[in-house]
Amino acid sequence: MRIVLDVMGSDGAPGVEVSGAIEALEEFGDHVEIVLVGDRALMAPELARHGALPAGRLHIEHAPDHVPVGAAPSSVLRKHPDSSIVRGLQLHKEGHADAFVSAGSTGAVMAASLFVLQALEGVDRPAIGTMLPTARQPVLMLDCGANVDCKPHHLVQFAHLGRIYAEDLMGRTRPRIGLLNIGEEPEKGDELALEAHQRLSRESGLRFVGNIEGRELIQGSCDVVVCDGFCGNVVLKFYESVAQFIMGMLRAELGELAERPEIDEVFRTLDYSEYGGAPLLGVNGVSIVCHGGSSPKAIRSAIRVALQSARSSMVDHIARELSSKEPV
Amino acid sequence: MRIVLDVMGSDGAPGVEVSGAIEALEEFGDHVEIVLVGDRALMAPELARHGALPAGRLHIEHAPDHVPVGAAPSSVLRKHPDSSIVRGLQLHKEGHADAFVSAGSTGAVMAASLFVLQALEGVDRPAIGTMLPTARQPVLMLDCGANVDCKPHHLVQFAHLGRIYAEDLMGRTRPRIGLLNIGEEPEKGDELALEAHQRLSRESGLRFVGNIEGRELIQGSCDVVVCDGFCGNVVLKFYESVAQFIMGMLRAELGELAERPEIDEVFRTLDYSEYGGAPLLGVNGVSIVCHGGSSPKAIRSAIRVALQSARSSMVDHIARELSSKEPV
Numbered sequence: 001m002r003i004v005l006d007v008m009g010s011d012g013a014p015g016v017e018v019s020g021a022i023e024a025l026e027e028f029g030d031h032v033e034i035v036l037v038g039d040r041a042l043m044a045p046e047l048a049r050h051g052a053l054p055a056g057r058l059h060i061e062h063a064p065d066h067v068p069v070g071a072a073p074s075s076v077l078r079k080h081p082d083s084s085i086v087r088g089l090q091l092h093k094e095g096h097a098d099a100f101v102s103a104g105s106t107g108a109v110m111a112a113s114l115f116v117l118q119a120l121e122g123v124d125r126p127a128i129g130t131m132l133p134t135a136r137q138p139v140l141m142l143d144c145g146a147n148v149d150c151k152p153h154h155l156v157q158f159a160h161l162g163r164i165y166a167e168d169l170m171g172r173t174r175p176r177i178g179l180l181n182i183g184e185e186p187e188k189g190d191e192l193a194l195e196a197h198q199r200l201s202r203e204s205g206l207r208f209v210g211n212i213e214g215r216e217l218i219q220g221s222c223d224v225v226v227c228d229g230f231c232g233n234v235v236l237k238f239y240e241s242v243a244q245f246i247m248g249m250l251r252a253e254l255g256e257l258a259e260r261p262e263i264d265e266v267f268r269t270l271d272y273s274e275y276g277g278a279p280l281l282g283v284n285g286v287s288i289v290c291h292g293g294s295s296p297k298a299i300r301s302a303i304r305v306a307l308q309s310a311r312s313s314m315v316d317h318i319a320r321e322l323s324s325k326e327p328v
Numbered sequence: 329m330r331i332v333l334d335v336m337g338s339d340g341a342p343g344v345e346v347s348g349a350i351e352a353l354e355e356f357g358d359h360v361e362i363v364l365v366g367d368r369a370l371m372a373p374e375l376a377r378h379g380a381l382p383a384g385r386l387h388i389e390h391a392p393d394h395v396p397v398g399a400a401p402s403s404v405l406r407k408h409p410d411s412s413i414v415r416g417l418q419l420h421k422e423g424h425a426d427a428f429v430s431a432g433s434t435g436a437v438m439a440a441s442l443f444v445l446q447a448l449e450g451v452d453r454p455a456i457g458t459m460l461p462t463a464r465q466p467v468l469m470l471d472c473g474a475n476v477d478c479k480p481h482h483l484v485q486f487a488h489l490g491r492i493y494a495e496d497l498m499g500r501t502r503p504r505i506g507l508l509n510i511g512e513e514p515e516k517g518d519e520l521a522l523e524a525h526q527r528l529s530r531e532s533g534l535r536f537v538g539n540i541e542g543r544e545l546i547q548g549s550c551d552v553v554v555c556d557g558f559c560g561n562v563v564l565k566f567y568e569s570v571a572q573f574i575m576g577m578l579r580a581e582l583g584e585l586a587e588r589p590e591i592d593e594v595f596r597t598l599d600y601s602e603y604g605g606a607p608l609l610g611v612n613g614v615s616i617v618c619h620g621g622s623s624p625k626a627i628r629s630a631i632r633v634a635l636q637s638a639r640s641s642m643v644d645h646i647a648r649e650l651s652s653k654e655p656v
Binding site: 135 | 542544578
């Protein structure tokens with residue numbers, strides 16, 4: 001398997017990406033190769049810091065440009081065709097690699113992925129899925145920001161995308177699908193949730209378990225929870241910040257006691273970097289988006305997700321199942 | 329000041345409410361009276377448990393009915409005119425009390441408040457405001473569930489309601505108003521957020537500080553954050569559950585160590601019961617909604633909020649400022 005990694009995306013680029021790639025090569029063994037895409041001159045000193053590199057398993061692809069922070073996603077292809085994001089996705093599209101990973105701006109990675117890889121037949125809106133740590137096992141939430149204004153049938157498609165990901169990547173059998181909502185009863189919610197609830201209830205091939213309230217998310221009472229990308233993004237970012245906030249307060253109150261391994265263990269459960277990147281589901285390829293604030297560990301985790309996605313039949317599975325759905 | 333307390337609403341009704349009322353009378357002194365509204369027969373043993381009661385400061389108003397869990401909010405007035413919620417609100421409306429507090433179903437309290445107290449002139453949609461604990465001082469978020477499908481001008485009204493509450497009740501000077509959104513830039517967001525951002529930017533009398541992302545909420549970088557009631561409700565319930573979840577994990581890992589006062593202190597900061605009830609802002613009166621799972625302490629805190637609201641000129645202040653706004 002060969003993974004393309006955009007090294008120009010994270011807040012600590014390219015050092016963080018290079019370190020993450022080298023950690024991944026050590027962890028995932030001989031059958032994995034990584035192609036680093038980005039500015040060769042900027043990569044060189046980072047690579048030199050790591051000394052002897054795994055021969056034949058780490059490749060460099062020079063991309064003279066990168067997508068600057070704040071660039072409009074819609075302009076990425078036109079204004080930055082030689083950026084690390086676009087070049088990296090093209091390598092994947094052309095079959096030179098099996099998956100693409102980037103910690104660049106989510107909007108830019110998504111727009112470029114849609115343009116270069118294209119949406120699969122039967123998928124109107126590819127969606128970003130994110131693993132939320134819960135009291136039981138992680139829950140996949142989607143959409144987490146790719147689509148802000150959604151129609152009910154988009155949420156039904158998200159449910160199928162999430163179901164297939166949960167089956168193929170998360171090892172869940174007959175995944176339970178929940179709808180993020182403000183009450184348990186089917187008649188609760190805004191217009192989108194009301195109609196989505198009805199459609200999900202009668203959709204074949206889905207194990208719909210009903211509405212999931214904000215307070216239930218953390219219980220892990222389903223495998224996949226669907227919502228529009230606005231609410232999903234707000235909840236996701238809020239969750240990430242709450243754990244850090246509570247840890248900060250505990251440190252202030254407890255002093256050295258906060259460094260105990262037991263407390264560390266709790267916060268590791270809440271640490272997004274353990275779960276790595278978020279897949280963009282519904283495109284014709286594997287595109288994994290990482291947090292801009294990623295650590296080398298988070299990059300390594302994202303490479304793991306990319307590997308698992310490429311090895312599984314996830315994309316073919318989505319293509320097969322979604323293309324046979326009736327158009328809405 | 330005289331506060332009407334519905335004693336039939338919480339999960340532990342009427343015992344929790346009666347205990348909370350007696351604690352409040354002890355705490356808030358001689359110039360406060362409380363009217364308990366509910367089933368007299370159910371209240372009697374709870375009152376008896378408390379022994380000698382403050383003479384002349386605790387009153388009983390019998391209401392033969394209560395609104396059952398799951399009742400449709402729209403049917404409360406028609407089907408339960410003799411319920412503790414409706415009777416209690418009428419006492420307030422008729423001037424026999426200065427504020428109303430209930431831990432009954434939010435939908436039922438809101439619908440009955442709207443019907444009995446009525447919306448103030450210039451307020452299309454009264455909104456529920458909730459205090460969120462943050463790294464600095466608490467932030468008022470609204471709407472937290474009264475209005476699921478909002479228009480941009482509703483969010484502008486929420487901003488004014490929140491501003492006045494922050495000035496009059498939270499002691500904030502020129503409160504900073506944020507818009508919950510999925511990015512910092514004005515061009516980020518769904519249709520609602522995009523248009524609301526523009527309107528808030530040009531609205532006079534508001535100190536609009538721009539978009540607030542999910543991760544910024546916890547920073548306390550503004551005083552009031554506005555959003556539609558769907559997203560607000562999801563975030564609020566999620567927040568309540570996260571603190572409990574993390575505390576549970578810490579207990580499991582730390583054992584007795586988790587009982588240390590320093591850890592307790594951290595979780596007290598996150599404890600909604602410290603902040604008490606959520607005001608329904610924009611009605612012609614003071615109506616405070618409590619969590620169904622309220623403790624006596626939470627009821628006492630809600631009575632404090634009711635007292636402060638009644639003592640301040642908040643309702644007159646809202647009436648004066650909102651009625652002079654141009655219709656949208």
